[in-house]
């Protein structure tokens with residue numbers, strides 16, 4: 001029967017950056033984000049904004065004191081000068097009167113600076129006896145005052161479509177009174193594991209069966225990436241079952257499969273996708289783990305065939321699926337969280353593929369230092385659960401000495 005053996009790899013093997021860029025290019029080209037919905041500012045963390053947010057007035061709305069102290073005319077504050085304190089202004093007070101010449105007003109942080117005053121002197125730089133305030137130095141014009149409108153003018157756009165809403169963005173929306181925000185809906189990402197040996201996580205596996213841990217890690221990774229996981233369960237290594245479940249998956253915004261993309265006789269994911277009309281952009285990437293990763297578009301939806309070994313699944317998701325979810329959310333693809341670190345132990349790796357090794361980075365005295373963890377290869381979830389990053393060994397490196405600078409890909413969920 002046609003399609004029962006895996007297709008020969010006929011696409012050129014890409015580097016991981018080429019493969020990632022391919023995903024960004026293709027998904028960026030074809031996918032409009034889903035229709036937005038109004039979300040309360042309390043619930044919008046991590047969503048992507050689909051509207052402009054403008055200020056409702058100037059910010060700050062008045063000349064604001066940034067210190068507890070005295071509002072003064074700067075030229076009246078020579079070292080040793082004394083001014084009579086004519087009253088006080090608290091944060092929130094309505095300020096109508098201007099500062100009379102030859103006097104000062106006690107003022108609190110966040111209060112409005114009165115007309116006539118052009119500086120605030122910190123209380124620590126003054127001394128007081130009764131109503132008389134003595135100054136130690138000449139105040140600088142404008143010191144400790146944030147002028148009205150200097151942070152933003154009225155009706156200024158402060159948040160734009162495509163921005164991801166973190167805590168600062170949410171605070172800004174709240175500040176300007178934007179309590180409901182039009183946000184892109186989270187893309188729905190179908191997750192389908194494959195393999196005759198795979199059983200539900202709440203089943204007791206037979207001696208040669210394994211629990212479906214990939215669906216759990218993929219659902220978590222989809223959530224972290226800003227998507228909504230739709231877990232479809234497991235397909236047997238049969239083209240008919242794969243076809244049926246892939247068809248279901250294609251109803252969502254993207255489909256991620258695990259397993260069934262290697263060169264074995266029962267690795268049928270690529271054939272099944274092809275039978276559904278998929279066009280492939282890569283089916284091999286020069287990385288370990290994760291080499292047989294597949295990416296294509298099928299019926300207008302991005303589809304990813306990730307190798308089933310759990311660590312391969314996790315690495316290839318971070319490299320290739322996460323940027324697609326960004327784009328499907330209406331945002332730009334975020335950069336990989338790569339940092340440079342000092343290697344703490346010599347390494348010897350086989351050249352030819354870029355390696356992503358479970359590792360721990362520690363910040364000793366502020367300097368990142370990284371050590372690869374011992375592991376049994378790409379099935380070793382326990383090693384990855386001890387890791388907070390992947391040490392990236394470039395394809396052309398064989399021996400790396402202690403102290404050399406290497407790249408590490410942070411595990412954003414734990415670092």
Ligand code: AMP
Pocket residue numbers: 193194195197198210211212213214215258259260261262264267306307308309310379
């Ligand atoms: P495959 O990519 O299908 O050749 O699978 C490679 C390895 O990953 C095999 O040892 C599988 O048993 C394992 N594996 C495949 N799917 C899963 C899954 N859903 N959860 C955990 N391990 C899996």
Ligand code: MG
Pocket residue numbers: 194195196259260308
């Ligand atoms: Mg399999």
